[in-house]
Amino acid sequence: MTDQLIDNVTADGAVYFIFGATGDLARRKLFPALYSLYREGKLGDKFAIVGLARRPRTDEQFREDVLESIKEFCRYKIGEGQEWQDFAERFTYHSLDIGNVDGFRELQASTEALEARYSIAGNRLFYLALAPELFGTVSRNLRDGGMLESAGWHRLVIEKPFGYDYPSASKLNEEIRHVFKEEEVFRIDHYLGKEMVQNIEVIRFANAFFEPLWNKQHIANVQITLSETVGVEERGAYYNKSGALRDMVQNHMLQMLTMIAMEPPSHLDPEAIRDEKVKVLRSLRSFKSGDEVRERVIRGQYTSGELRGQALKGYREEDSVPADSTTETFFAARLFVDNFRWSGVPFYVRTGKRLPVKSTEIVVEFKNVPGNLLFASRQQLQPNLLVIRVNPMEGIYIRINAKKPGNEMTVQPVAMEFCQSCQVGINTPEAYERLIFDAARGDSTYFTRWDELAAAWQLVDPIAAAWQEHAADLAHYSAGAWGPQQAHKLLHQDGFHWWPVNGQDEDNVIWVSNTGK
Numbered sequence: 001m002t003d004q005l006i007d008n009v010t011a012d013g014a015v016y017f018i019f020g021a022t023g024d025l026a027r028r029k030l031f032p033a034l035y036s037l038y039r040e041g042k043l044g045d046k047f048a049i050v051g052l053a054r055r056p057r058t059d060e061q062f063r064e065d066v067l068e069s070i071k072e073f074c075r076y077k078i079g080e081g082q083e084w085q086d087f088a089e090r091f092t093y094h095s096l097d098i099g100n101v102d103g104f105r106e107l108q109a110s111t112e113a114l115e116a117r118y119s120i121a122g123n124r125l126f127y128l129a130l131a132p133e134l135f136g137t138v139s140r141n142l143r144d145g146g147m148l149e150s151a152g153w154h155r156l157v158i159e160k161p162f163g164y165d166y167p168s169a170s171k172l173n174e175e176i177r178h179v180f181k182e183e184e185v186f187r188i189d190h191y192l193g194k195e196m197v198q199n200i201e202v203i204r205f206a207n208a209f210f211e212p213l214w215n216k217q218h219i220a221n222v223q224i225t226l227s228e229t230v231g232v233e234e235r236g237a238y239y240n241k242s243g244a245l246r247d248m249v250q251n252h253m254l255q256m257l258t259m260i261a262m263e264p265p266s267h268l269d270p271e272a273i274r275d276e277k278v279k280v281l282r283s284l285r286s287f288k289s290g291d292e293v294r295e296r297v298i299r300g301q302y303t304s305g306e307l308r309g310q311a312l313k314g315y316r317e318e319d320s321v322p323a324d325s326t327t328e329t330f331f332a333a334r335l336f337v338d339n340f341r342w343s344g345v346p347f348y349v350r351t352g353k354r355l356p357v358k359s360t361e362i363v364v365e366f367k368n369v370p371g372n373l374l375f376a377s378r379q380q381l382q383p384n385l386l387v388i389r390v391n392p393m394e395g396i397y398i399r400i401n402a403k404k405p406g407n408e409m410t411v412q413p414v415a416m417e418f419c420q421s422c423q424v425g426i427n428t429p430e431a432y433e434r435l436i437f438d439a440a441r442g443d444s445t446y447f448t449r450w451d452e453l454a455a456a457w458q459l460v461d462p463i464a465a466a467w468q469e470h471a472a473d474l475a476h477y478s479a480g481a482w483g484p485q486q487a488h489k490l491l492h493q494d495g496f497h498w499w500p501v502n503g504q505d506e507d508n509v510i511w512v513s514n515t516g517k
């Protein structure tokens with residue numbers, strides 16, 4: 001991060017309003033992220049943070065909550081001495097019901113006092129860590145309560161889920177856009193804040209040996225896996241309505257796919273990049289019938305099982321889930337980007353809860369070299385792979401074929417790994433730090449634009465509709481397994497298989513790695 005970028009944020013300062021300040025997201029992600037930004041000097045001297053929610057809290061109680069959250073979740077250690085006091089004094093709490101416009105008028109008066117105290121030039125960032133049903137009301141009351149009349153910029157940061165389907169997302173968008181301009185709206189997809197997702201652009205566009213091969217002539221398929229070991233636990237009320245399709249696929253999975261598939265943008269500016277991403281979303285082959293959904297999409301739900309010796313409940317046995325739920329906790333699909341570059345190349349995506357490991361990886365599998373007499377007669381060559389490890393390990397590895405030392409002409413797969421998280425360790429910024437900082441400096445590159453969201457919902461809605469008609473399509477898998485068998489067949493039919501995540505499990509591969517292993 002250059003000093004110039006930090007200066008852009010800190011020169012005039014800003015007030016950060018956290019709506020939903022007593023909630024889970026604020027506690028686990030937002031307060032720790034704000035503290036990390038503070039520690040790195042990215043908030044500068046001119047800032048104040050206002051927490052808002054209905055329940056009563058004194059400033060002191062609120063600061064205690066913030067301290068506990070930082071202690072538990074922040075990558076930086078915090079003491080309780082002067083440094084904490086200096087940071088804590090910037091936090092105030094304002095009890096307010098979103099529906100009550102008078103509360104916003106009082107907020108306006110107290111904000112002016114804060115701005116005067118810290119010489120802040122009227123810049124205001126509103127972070128909505130709230131249920132989406134409240135987004136429209138907050139926007140309206142911010143305007144009607146006079147909160148948008150200050151001299152500086154006003155930015156609205158919104159959490160997912162953005163809608164339930166295209167019509168509801170569109171309605172929500174209209175409500176927000178009555179008050180805020182598109183360039184003032186920052187729609188979070190926290191995967192876009194992840195280091196390795198942002199690194200995809202560099203890996204693709206700053207390396208001579210990937211881009212010439214990045215097309216249907218040379219790539220056999222792309223696999224994107226986002227697997228989680230956690231179950232739904234106490235989030236059933238939300239998750240049971242959402243399922244893997246709306247919780248993960250409509251946003252994180254499709255966003256990663258666009259980063260892999262997009263054309264090089266003409267400039268490195270937010271609109272040019274998002275223009276390219278939206279073209280990918282619009283090129284995704286749509287699902288025209290229920291049969292097409294059944295042919296290309298697998299949905300599953302976990303039953304009871306076992307993971308690392310621990311017995312696990314099935315989804316329907318979770319306390320927060322109805323016993324007859326047909327919500328999917330697993331999703332796998334074969335998608336196609338119907339454009340010149342990718343025509344015919346399958347993009348396999350899969351995500352699920354209660355899978356064997358927590359891992360997000362993107363595998364680009366290259367086509368095999370043309371039939372080579374020397375090798376082909378003796379052994380099956382393994383394809384070359386480029387693997388981007390997004391989470392929790394961060395890094396990349398490439399898998400090539402090399403000669404096994406000795407007299408025989410035996411080919412051995414070798415994986416050459418750059419493990420970024422092994423080097424940078426805990427100092428890799430959390431996605432939320434990066435995204436709050438980007439919103440504060442007005443850089444919307446790693447936020448989703450409305451047309452991207454609209455295109456993503458338009459792909460996803462027919463899948464949800466087909467499932468509603470055919471509840472019987474739901475397959476099951478034991479907690480701790482890699483999803484239902486059908487997810488494997490999806491690739492076997494095409495002559496492929498899912499590459500194991502954390503490829504080091506493959507014992508026929510020699511690893512050359514900066515991890516020292």
Ligand SMILES: NC(=O)C1=CN([C@@H]2O[C@H](COP(=O)(O)OP(=O)(O)OC[C@H]3O[C@@H](n4cnc5c(N)ncnc54)[C@H](OP(=O)(O)O)[C@@H]3O)[C@@H](O)[C@H]2O)C=CC1
Nearest residue numbers: 020021022023024025053054055097098129130131159160
């Ligand atoms: N938690 C997470 O990890 C993630 C959450 N999200 C999204 O972030 C948003 C917030 O989630 P989360 O923190 O988990 O939710 P919580 O239910 O934990 O928190 C909701 C917050 O909203 C406040 N609130 C509710 N109604 C009102 C109201 N009428 N007026 C003022 N404040 C109100 C609550 O405070 P009070 O009751 O005191 O009013 C509370 O602070 C949701 O949209 C969620 O989908 C997205 C990704 C991850």
Ligand SMILES: O=C1O[C@H](COP(=O)(O)O)[C@@H](O)[C@H](O)[C@H]1O
Nearest residue numbers: 160190228230247248252360391
């Ligand atoms: O948005 C969400 O993401 C998390 C997974 O995020 P990660 O950064 O831990 O990989 C997921 O658990 C949650 O269901 C979903 O809402």
